[in-house]
Amino acid sequence: MSPHSRARAFLLGVSPWVFFVALILLWEIVCQAFSLPAYVLPAPSAIVDAFFQVEFSRWLTHLWATLRVALLGFGISILVSIPIAVAMMRSELLSRTLYPLLVVVQSTPVVAVAPLIIVLMGSDDSSRVLITCLLTFFPLVVSTATGINETPPELIELSRSLDAPTRRETWQIRIPYAIPHIFSGLRIAITLAIIGAVVAEFVAAEEGLGYFIQFSTSFFRIPQAFAGLFFLAVVSLLLFKSVQWSQQLFFPWSLPKKGH
């Protein structure tokens, strides 16, 4: 590696952090300069204070509650949406029939049907996971279906000419081809999974970061609510990065080629 490209790599690695720190500083300065009241927008310093006023074990409890719902919902969504996308790709009838239903489900604000879900499923993890799934599975279906349909026709002909079972056409050609699309769906879905878990906690929960934020807000502990929000953002970012890392690790060929 040349010194020039090493410097570049360093710059690339460092710049997000620099930017982030600059942003936080700007925020602090704006809060101080305009003496914005903390109940409107607390300064980062106030948020950090609030963060450490909550016991760490409490944070972990809330984190775990949110994380397990988000990840479970995310996982179930993947398991559900890929077969649906495959089935819809295989049968136009199914696709035409199911697509409107999926859109309806997707565009129904979960907050509005929450009571129904709670009454039917009880106010425990299961209904929260369901709410998360409702939010996440649609982007996955759409991305997977788009990807599956973009498989080059020559490869489909190759499979047809082998008279291979459709199952293998799907698994050995279409799905791998859809991997870049699936991951673009996964990137969207993982952040929606967190949102789903948080919304679910707004609707029914005793713990979790969403519950914590709303709870703090209802008691006017705005810096504390922001601390929760901040924590949540960090967790989301890590999950999002994990999705990217998994793609790099398991499907390196699916990443766009860097120019020479």
Next chain:
Amino acid sequence: MSPHSRARAFLLGVSPWVFFVALILLWEIVCQAFSLPAYVLPAPSAIVDAFFQVEFSRWLTHLWATLRVALLGFGISILVSIPIAVAMMRSELLSRTLYPLLVVVQSTPVVAVAPLIIVLMGSDDSSRVLITCLLTFFPLVVSTATGINETPPELIELSRSLDAPTRRETWQIRIPYAIPHIFSGLRIAITLAIIGAVVAEFVAAEEGLGYFIQFSTSFFRIPQAFAGLFFLAVVSLLLFKSVQWSQQLFFPWSLPKKGH
């Protein structure tokens, strides 16, 4: 067109409706058979009754309130996210710096920051539009960026070999190539735009379908709330279809090829 393929086309056209009607009938039967109370799951007949109990002009008021926020948010999101995706594709530095920020913005549950937005921007359309944008722009950025990166390297080389302005490389090669992906993003975003408008109304509004549903729920008028939900679903479906129709109309080449 052969009679066989005409029959097939007819079947394809009709099947979603048959399915839909069957679903409604099943729902009605389940409600009657288990005599589910209307405040848990109202029967379709009760929902229809409730629908007609609300004046049509009120429906239009609510519809217009939601629609204008959703469409404005959707439009602004498109205008914002495509340049962002293009810029991020062009500069790795920008991409590395901006991506985490976008993820943070996206994964912050809008429901939790909505009150802040309302306080900062006032509880009028502008803040609801912003909330909608926050929800919709991320899928658009992710899809557009994925699509732009998938442009075959040969075409990029063609452009490079012409020493054409980057602007044209972007507009005449990369963006057209990303069209299938952009539309997959648009399909996700349009339903999220509706959700965004509704969520915004849950946080602050005096009219709109989301407000209507929330209001009906606060009075435990569940059939009326479901009538609102149903109306909302129809609107979403139409918007979703419009996205598909625009793709068919303006970018027919971007649709997957049907087998011979």
Next chain:
Amino acid sequence: MSDTATNRPFVTLTGVGHRYDPNPSVPPAVTGIDLVLRRHEFVAVVGPSGCGKSTLLRMISGLLKPSEGAVSVFGRPVDGPRDDVGIVFQKPTLLPWLSVRRNVLFPLKHKFGRYSKGDEKRADELLEMAGLGSFAEKMPDELSGGMQQRVGIVRALLLNPDILLMDEPFSALDAMTREQIGFDLLKIWEEQPKTVLFITHSIAEAVLLADRVLVMSKRPGTVLDMIEVDLPRPRTTRTISDARFGELADRIRTYIYEPDVAS
């Protein structure tokens, strides 16, 4: 493979044609093709670009339904893709996520779900034969265009299919590799007889390899002539200097260059 098995009609096309554009004012891509491929026969197809050679191949493979006439194999009508057909496509169609070796083994993996150590050995042998021995572990995008095409050929040979359909398999190869791999193909074909339809743009190659050469007219593609290549087998580099070779090649050249005079 008994000798009685050869010389029998194996693939039969009667009045076969295809039109991509339903608009009747546009001529069909190919039309009125009557053709019989005998069992274990090597037939080359030549004709101007765009005359419908690939279309014909796709109809024989069952990938494309003829819009007129019918194709049958061994007396049974072809109404879908057959599994005893190996195809080399005009574009290399490798899977970008598989190494070269796994791409070659893909038909087995795809058809049967698995392959044996023996299959791997055979794949390596075939790759060696195609001059790709040291590239087995590379990914397709690390190969040159010609190498990718060679991988596609090796892949089609792996399954040792009854019918081998090849769409300009050698066009991306250099002259030496091309001649070499042509003879290799003949050797394989003689050891493990199969019915071959071989599309090429090289008249010399067609005459050198085939039992018969199908000459197609320009669009709409029809059969101009079917030329029996009565050169002795095995064919070698010496065949090229045979006077009969020049004669046959010239006859075909006349069709292609001056179709009106020839017919």
Next chain:
Amino acid sequence: MSDTATNRPFVTLTGVGHRYDPNPSVPPAVTGIDLVLRRHEFVAVVGPSGCGKSTLLRMISGLLKPSEGAVSVFGRPVDGPRDDVGIVFQKPTLLPWLSVRRNVLFPLKHKFGRYSKGDEKRADELLEMAGLGSFAEKMPDELSGGMQQRVGIVRALLLNPDILLMDEPFSALDAMTREQIGFDLLKIWEEQPKTVLFITHSIAEAVLLADRVLVMSKRPGTVLDMIEVDLPRPRTTRTISDARFGELADRIRTYIYEPDVAS
């Protein structure tokens, strides 16, 4: 174009090489290429598949940075893509959303943002020349493989570039079209002189068209020889029967078939 302009060094490669794999135990793709293309000279490149011909072309075009040595055009070092270069790629690289005519006009549209009625006429003439006159309104996926490649050639000619780099442009064409389009290319080149680098797998084609033929060794690609083709111009079908033609072709063939004997 005055005669003094020709015969001058135009493109200069000194010790040029490229390795894709930074691992030093893997040999580079090409190495130690010293090469001078004179202004308005037609140079053909032949060599085994995978020897680095496309890599060489990409380095001259400025699309690929050499990892050793340097390329310069007209004395100025090449450090990025140049706009006076027309490239025909080995794979057809048409834009699926544009009709054939618009694909041909694309370089103008792309470089300058617009094109004139005159350009359209020229595009149609070139398409006519390539035998695609009636396909101008079709979409790329309605063309056969060979036709797509011809569209790519026509596209590269449209801008009438100073330097024309062609990567096996004719390999998907039938023999007749191939010869025809080769002579058409020569006619255009004689009317509007340009420096041409022409990669081909056909030794006959190389000798028939070029002023000089660059023969490359197999990987890692180096220059085996540079053969002056002292056949009179204009070249015609008759050139092929020239005894000197056979001699030159044989000499190149020896390099390719028996590199050890030749060198």
Next chain:
Amino acid sequence: ADQVTYQLDWLPGGDKSPVYVGVQKGFFEDAGLEVNIATGRGSADAITKIATDQADIGSADIAAVMAARAQDESVPVKVVYSIFNQAPHAFFTLEKSGIDELTDIQGKKVATSPFTSSNAFLPLVLTENGLPSDAVNLTKADPGALGPMLMNGGTDAIIAWVTNVPLFEDQAEATGNELVVIPWSDAGLELYSSSVVASEKFLSERPDVAKRFIAALDKSIRYTRDNPSEAGAALKSMVPEVDADVAAAQVKATMPLVFNSVSERDGLGALTPERIALTWDWVSQAENLPADSLDPESVIDRSLLETLD
């Protein structure tokens, strides 16, 4: 006319009807005021909007105002008038459950909304009645789910506000059940609740407008008590989605929180120092705030009350 924006702390309902009555009956107009009503989403939301001058005056739970000021003394709002002199919180149960009085709740399943202020008072009410603070088996679910959970046996009791008794009664009736309400105000919870809150800016810059507003609101509240069905109709005419009869029933259920022994003793709207101190006592314990983190009197502004007759 002077413009006044009145901020509700929740969606319109029978319990919020007085301000609508004031508009419909012209009480505000008579006082030279043009009142704009904005809906809210909880007390914290209403307080923030009033504090940031998006509204001049509005309703919010005094407990929320105290909690806000205890944590950030700069929040520029003051409580100027008491609407509910009694706590609205209550256990709702079905007759068949056998829960007749508060102490019967021990060991039972109780469902509550996740973010209602009731949850904070629950342990205090339980200990006040000699029960351990964790005497009930609590689950938290969306307010919309509470009724159905109670009716289908998913829970033994729920926590809700007595203002909503008519809504739950409807649900009970639909399933052939009899609703039993156990208000916490009968079980020792003595405090102010929903109050009128004004921004300090409004009070200092437009004191006269504020005075006229409170006078007209006071009049509206009295009128509402006397004419519940007219109040329902007034609400309906401004918020068409409302069912006037249900709203009227809500008015009737709400009025005992406004007109009761406390209001008879101290006067309507009054904010007595004793009861303010008592309220802070409850609130500080409920929300884990140090008793000295707030002088409860500092959130009160009695200047408007003093001008009422």
